[in-house]
Amino acid sequence: MRKLLATFALMLAMMGPVVAVTPEEILPNPQMEARARDLSAQFRCLVCQNESIDASDAALAADLRKIVRERIVAGQSDAQIKKFMVARYGEFVLLKPPFDTSTLLLWGTPVLVVGLWALVMLTRGRKAASEPDVPPLNADEEASLARLVESGS
Amino acid sequence: MIVEIGHFALILALALALVQTVVPLTGTLTRDASLMAVAAPIAIFQFVLVTTAFLALMYAHVVSDFSVANVYENSHSLKPLIYKISGVWGDHEGSMLLWIFILASFGAAVAVFSRHLPNDLRANVLSVQGLIGAAFLAFTLLTSNPFMRLLPAPLEGRDLNPILQDPGLAIHPPLLYLGYVGFSVTFSFAAAALISGRIDPAWARYVRPWTLIAWIFLTLGIAMGSYWAYYSLGWGGFWFWDPVENASLMPWLAGTALLHSVSVMEKRDALKVWTIFLAVLAFSLSLLGTFLVRSGVLTSVHAFASDPRRGVYILAILVFFIGGSLALFAWRASALKPGGIFAPISREGGLVLNNLLLTASCATVVVGTLYPLLLESLTGQKISVGPPFFNLSIAPFALILVLSMPVGQLLAWKRGSFLGAAQRLMFAILAGIAAALIMAALHGGPVLAPIGAGLAIYLIFGSVVDIYSRVFARGATSATALARARGLPRAAWGASLAHAGFGLTLLGLAATGWGVERIVNMAPATTYALGPYQVIYDKVEHRKGPNYDETYTTMRILDDNRLVAQIEPSKRFYPARKSETTEAGIKTLWLGQVYVSIASEKLDGTVDARLYWKPLVSLIWLGALIMALGGLVSISDQRVRIGFARRAGAARAKAGLQPAE
Numbered sequence: 186m187r188k189l190l191a192t193f194a195l196m197l198a199m200m201g202p203v204v205a206v207t208p209e210e211i212l213p214n215p216q217m218e219a220r221a222r223d224l225s226a227q228f229r230c231l232v233c234q235n236e237s238i239d240a241s242d243a244a245l246a247a248d249l250r251k252i253v254r255e256r257i258v259a260g261q262s263d264a265q266i267k268k269f270m271v272a273r274y275g276e277f278v279l280l281k282p283p284f285d286t287s288t289l290l291l292w293g294t295p296v297l298v299v300g301l302w303a304l305v306m307l308t309r310g311r312k313a314a315s316e317p318d319v320p321p322l323n324a325d326e327e328a329s330l331a332r333l334v335e336s337g338s
Numbered sequence: 339m340i341v342e343i344g345h346f347a348l349i350l351a352l353a354l355a356l357v358q359t360v361v362p363l364t365g366t367l368t369r370d371a372s373l374m375a376v377a378a379p380i381a382i383f384q385f386v387l388v389t390t391a392f393l394a395l396m397y398a399h400v401v402s403d404f405s406v407a408n409v410y411e412n413s414h415s416l417k418p419l420i421y422k423i424s425g426v427w428g429d430h431e432g433s434m435l436l437w438i439f440i441l442a443s444f445g446a447a448v449a450v451f452s453r454h455l456p457n458d459l460r461a462n463v464l465s466v467q468g469l470i471g472a473a474f475l476a477f478t479l480l481t482s483n484p485f486m487r488l489l490p491a492p493l494e495g496r497d498l499n500p501i502l503q504d505p506g507l508a509i510h511p512p513l514l515y516l517g518y519v520g521f522s523v524t525f526s527f528a529a530a531a532l533i534s535g536r537i538d539p540a541w542a543r544y545v546r547p548w549t550l551i552a553w554i555f556l557t558l559g560i561a562m563g564s565y566w567a568y569y570s571l572g573w574g575g576f577w578f579w580d581p582v583e584n585a586s587l588m589p590w591l592a593g594t595a596l597l598h599s600v601s602v603m604e605k606r607d608a609l610k611v612w613t614i615f616l617a618v619l620a621f622s623l624s625l626l627g628t629f630l631v632r633s634g635v636l637t638s639v640h641a642f643a644s645d646p647r648r649g650v651y652i653l654a655i656l657v658f659f660i661g662g663s664l665a666l667f668a669w670r671a672s673a674l675k676p677g678g679i680f681a682p683i684s685r686e687g688g689l690v691l692n693n694l695l696l697t698a699s700c701a702t703v704v705v706g707t708l709y710p711l712l713l714e715s716l717t718g719q720k721i722s723v724g725p726p727f728f729n730l731s732i733a734p735f736a737l738i739l740v741l742s743m744p745v746g747q748l749l750a751w752k753r754g755s756f757l758g759a760a761q762r763l764m765f766a767i768l769a770g771i772a773a774a775l776i777m778a779a780l781h782g783g784p785v786l787a788p789i790g791a792g793l794a795i796y797l798i799f800g801s802v803v804d805i806y807s808r809v810f811a812r813g814a815t816s817a818t819a820l821a822r823a824r825g826l827p828r829a830a831w832g833a834s835l836a837h838a839g840f841g842l843t844l845l846g847l848a849a850t851g852w853g854v855e856r857i858v859n860m861a862p863a864t865t866y867a868l869g870p871y872q873v874i875y876d877k878v879e880h881r882k883g884p885n886y887d888e889t890y891t892t893m894r895i896l897d898d899n900r901l902v903a904q905i906e907p908s909k910r911f912y913p914a915r916k917s918e919t920t921e922a923g924i925k926t927l928w929l930g931q932v933y934v935s936i937a938s939e940k941l942d943g944t945v946d947a948r949l950y951w952k953p954l955v956s957l958i959w960l961g962a963l964i965m966a967l968g969g970l971v972s973i974s975d976q977r978v979r980i981g982f983a984r985r986a987g988a989a990r991a992k993a994g995l996q997p998a999e
Contacts, residue, residue, distance in 0.1 A: 205573060207937060207946055208859040229722045234636070235580045237724065240573060280724025287719055294705040295731050298698040306690075 205240050210247070212254055221254050224263060228253070228270055229280050237280060341406055344394020345485035348435075351387040351442070352475040354380055358445075358468030362461035366534070374461035378449035381464050384471065385446035392439040395484050396426050405491030408432060408484040414497035414914050416885040424508035425498045430632060430648075431484035436511060437628070438474050440519045445471060448523055448548075455544060462530030463523075470522050473655045481648045497885065497914035506566030510559060514586055517556025518624040521589055523548040524596065525621030528614045529663055532670040537614065542604035545617070547973055549600055552620075553593045554969040560586050561962030572920035572935040574950050576958060579728040581636050584707040585627030591700035592620040595693045601829070602689050606678040606751060609686070611671050612693060618667060619697075622660040623704070629656050635711060681753040688746025688754075692739070699735045703728065740793050740844065743837050744800025762807065763800050770796025787851025794848055797841035805834045832972025836965045843961030849930075849954035856949040859940070865896070869951030871932060872896040878939055886910040888921075891945055895925055895932050902927065907934045907947065929954045 206225075212218040225239035230246040238246040238253075249270075256266045270278050282288045322330065358380045365373025395408070399422050404410045412429045413422060421428075427436040445467045452460050478484070527545045531537040563586065568576040577583065596616035602609045630636055633649030680686040706723045713719050744766060748759035760767075774792025781787070808830075809822045854868055860875040876892040890908035894901055905923030912919070922935040930953040937946040 206857050206948075208857055211857060227724075227726055229724060235578065235722075235724060240575060275720065277720040277722055280722050281726035281730070282721045282723055287713060287717065288709075288721065291705060291709045291723065291727075292731070295698055295702045295735070298701045299694065302694045302698070 205242055205246065206250065207247075210250055210254065212258065217254075217257050220263065221250070221257050224253050224257075224266060225250055227267075227280050228278050231274060231278060340394050341398050341403065341485055341487070344391040344398075345483075347387040347390040347394070348475065348479060348485070351384050351391065351438075352472060352479060354384045354387065355468045355472035355475055358384060359465050359472055361465075362468075363465040363533075366458040366461050366465075369458075371457060374457050377461045377464035377468075381442075381445040381449040381467065384468075385442040388439050388442035391485075392426075392435055395432065395435060396423060399423065399426050402495065403491075404493065404495050405487050405489070406484075407486040407488050410488055410492050410495050412498050413495040414885055415494060417495075417498060417503070418884055420505070420508060421498060421503045424505075425502070427511050428498045428502045428507060431478070431482045433511065433515075434474065434478045434482050434632070435484050437515055437519060438471065438478060440512070440515045441467075441471050441474065441522060444519055444523050448526075452544070458534060459527075459530055459541070459544075462533050463526045466526035466529040467522065470526070470659070473658070477648075477651050477655065481651055495914075497912065500886070500910065500912040500915060500917050500919045501570065503885075503912075503919075504566065504570060506562065506570065510562045510566055513555050513562055514559030517552050517554075517559050517593075518586075518589060518627065520548065520552025520555055521593060521617075521621040521624050524552065524617040525659075525663070528617035529666065531614060532663070532666045535670055535673045537610055537674055539604050539607050542600050542613065546597075546600050546604060549593065549597050549617075550969050550973045553590075553597055554966045554973075556586065556590050556593060557962055557966045557969065560590060561959050561966075564962075565959050569922055569924055570919070572922055572937075573948055574922075574933050574935075574952060574955075579706075579725045581707050582631055584703050584728075585630045588623040588627060588700055588703050588707075589620050591696050591703065592616055592623050595696035595700070596620050598689045598692050602686050606680065606686055608678045608680060609690070609693075610674045612690075614671065614674070615667060616693070616697075618660075618663045619700075622656075622663070623700070625656050625659055626704070629653060630707070678752070680751070683749065683756050684754045685746065685749045685751045688742060688749050691742055692746060695735045695739045695742075699732055699739075702731050702735070706731070737793070740797050740840075743797060743840070744803060747801065747804050747833065747837065762803055766796050766799035766803060769799050770794075781852050784851045787848050790848025790851070791845055794841045794845035797844060798838050801834045801837035801841060805830060828975035829972045832968045832970070832975065834968070835971055836968025839961045839964030839966075839968055841961070842957045842964060843959075846954050846957030846959075846961060849957070850952065852953050853955070854949075854951040858947060858949065859944050860947050861944045866949060868932065868949050869930075869953070870897065871902065871927070871951065872898075873932070873934065873949055875945065875947070878943065878945055883910065885914065886912045889936075889939055890921075891923075891936055891939075891947075893923060893934060895927075903932075905932070905934060907936045909936060926956055929956050929960075931955050 206222075212221060222239060226237045228238045228249060230236045230238045230241035230243055230249070232243050232245050233241045236246075238249045253266060253270075256269065261269075267279070276283060282291065284292050358377060361380075362374050362377035365371070365376070395406075397403075398406045398409050399413055400419070402409065402413055402415045402422070404413075408429065408431050412425050412432070417425065426432045445464065448460075448463060448467060452463070455463070524545055527541065527548070531541055560583075563583070564576045567578070568574060596613065596619075599609050599613040599616050603613045629649075629652045633652050635649055678686075706728055710721050710723050713721060744763055745756070745759045748754075748762055749756070770792040773795035774788045777791045778788035805823075805826065808826060809819050811822075856866060856868060858866060860866065862875055862877060864874070866873045866875075872895070874894045874896065876894065878889065878891045881888050881890065888908050888910045890906045893905050893907065895903045895905065903925040905925050907923030908921045910919045910921060911917075920935050920937075922933055924934075925932045930951065933950040933952055935948050937948065939945050
């Protein structure tokens with residue numbers, strides 16, 4: 186049994202880094218490392234379901250984290266690194282999609298909903314203001330009112 | 339044999355659901371009371387049959403009957419009993435059966451607790467409920483039958499996905515489904531109102547408890563799911579804007595809007611059209627969520643296209659119910675007479691703003707979740723919509739919502755005074771600003787953290803201003819204060835509690851900004867500082883669990899050399915599925931948590947670990963619990979208590995009066 190567990194432990198150890206951001210990856214410069222973490226959180230792990238490379242255990246994510254850090258060390262700006270990632274992997278890699286024609290509706294939805302609401306409220310408010318609250322009298326009521334007025338005078 | 343009985347019961351339930359759909363509706367259309375009266379007993383009998391089916395599947399799981407395909411796929415003879423039971427809903431087929439079981443339970447509950455309803459309303463509600471049941475029973479029997487047999491029967495099962503072998507599975511899906519499916523009742527009420535073309539404050543009073551029940555369960559379900567993800571994923575994230583999570587958030591947002599809208603309708607006879615629309619929306623979004631999760635469309639658009647049977651069926655259900663109810667809505671909504679009028683600055687106006695913000699957030703989440711799927715299937719272009727998008731686009735709505743929540747509570751019905759409300763909130767506003775400044779000075783951190791904390795403090799204090807001022811108004815002795823506190827409507831207490839709970843959640847979220855993270859290679863007997871504490875890693879060992887092997891480490895948490903706690907973060911390996919899970923070591927200290935998860939063990943005896951100090955993090959979920967508690971208190975309000983309406987109905991009947999519906 187002990188032997189089995191030992192082999193198992195060895196196997197685990199040999200599998201190497203299996204979890205997001207390992208100690209070896211971390212940059213010595215804390216500012217650069219913070220930038221790397223921020224950037225990594227914005228790139229999608231391409232083989233995972235909706236996970237950033239910062240949070241993913243996948244080998245590909247580890248490679249991408251390494252690329253991000255190498256480029257930061259090489260002195261590239263965030264924008265340059267993003268551009269490089271998009272050129273290499275397409276816009277799919279960005280967890281925050283860029284604002285362009287194909288994402289117009291996506292980014293526009295919050296504004297659109299609020300705008301529509303405001304429109305509905307305004308038109309209804311105006312209608313309510315212009316319309317009297319009480320429905321106008323019908324013919325019968327007009328007649329009985331007239332009778333009352335007459336009999337009263 | 340028992341499995342076959344279950345299978346047969348499910349088929350019979352489908353037949354009954356169809357009868358439940360057709361007969362009562364025919365009764366209301368032809369004004370035949372005896373046909374209408376059929377609805378309730380059928381709903382109860384359908385529940386009995388579905389329960390039989392559910393228990394039969396559970397039995398097969400508990401005795402590890404691997405001749406049932408569903409058990410073979412998801413169970414293992416060595417699996418602990420609790421996971422054999424919760425494993426019933428660990429996969430697609432079982433989840434659908436749980437869904438149906440809860441639906442049938444709600445149907446029976448409506449049948450039992452709605453004796454006081456007008457006959458035709460009750461019949462129509464149960465008829466719609468039957469139709470929903472029939473659609474899902476047919477779906478399950480035709481495409482996802484959990485009772486399929488295997489021949490020859492395998493000797494051992496393939497075990498449940500290890501990530502699901504967790505108490506979370508026993509709690510989270512049932513709570514979530516109780517929430518999802520609970521909104522089917524409000525949906526049925528809305529559809530029934532549209533069918534009859536009649537809706538009034540009494541309708542709102544019938545609907546309100548059901549809305550609250552669904553909302554409470556959904557709140558708890560989401561919170562539980564979030565905590566489960568937090569402790570099991572190994573790095574302490576608790577919300578990922580994952581489509582599966584969004585699927586549960588969408589109906590929650592719509593349901594929260596509905597909850598507020600219903601109360602306006604009940605008290606002021608206003609916002610009728612909105613209330614009906616939100617009732618339709620909340621359940622439609624529950625269905626959409628079910629479609630997203632159950633059709634496989636999320637894994638990839640292609641997986642959906644290659645095996646479209648289930649997906650297309652659920653899509654058909656979705657289109658039928660959403661399309662049908664919206665068509666009914668468009669046709670009938672104009673017949674609903676608008677009720678009481680109100681000034682923009684009033685309680686009603688505040689609740690309209692609440693509806694706007696919640697539905698706009700909801701629309702944002704819906705579009706953000708569906709957009710990549712639609713874009714890919716229409717143009718082939720692949721984009722990702724992830725956390726950065728949602729955080730950015732929801733934040734403005736959340737901000738306005740938080741600022742306006744306490745104000746709305748203090749406005750009078752019909753016409754309120756904004757200045758008056760602001761004046762009464764002065765203390766809360768000052769407390770919020772002070773908290774933000776103090777936290778910024780003490781802890782610094784990202785700008786959003788102190789701002790969020792300030793907002794949270796404002797919200798917490800602001801939520802109780804109304805109650806406080808009503809209880810401790812001029813000349814209150816402790817006795818009168820107590821009497822007044824008792825005298826206040828429970829619904830007011832509930833609203834205050836729920837709002838304050840939201841404030842607590844917000845405070846927990848804000849405090850994540852002050853968290854400490856360390857990713858280190860830990861050497862034995864070395865002290866690692868972690869926020870206000872120190873962590874010492876002692877040793878790594880192995881042990882065997884019932885159906886897994888575990889590598890666990892022993893660590894001590896110290897507070898200046900004083901031992902506070904011991905934790906055992908570990909990794910488990912499940913041989914049956916050859917997969918691994920991370921079990922974080924978590925210690926709650928005050929309201930914060932020390933969270934340690936190990937990544938890999940090195941040959942030199944060190945371990946790679948992630949250490950977190952998460953101040954106030956437990957407030958995120960405690961806040962949700964308090965929100966749910968607020969809902970519960972609100973249900974207990976005499977005004978909405980189901981029995982109250984029944985007694986009132988009985989009193990009316992005694993007096994020989996027609997209900998003024």
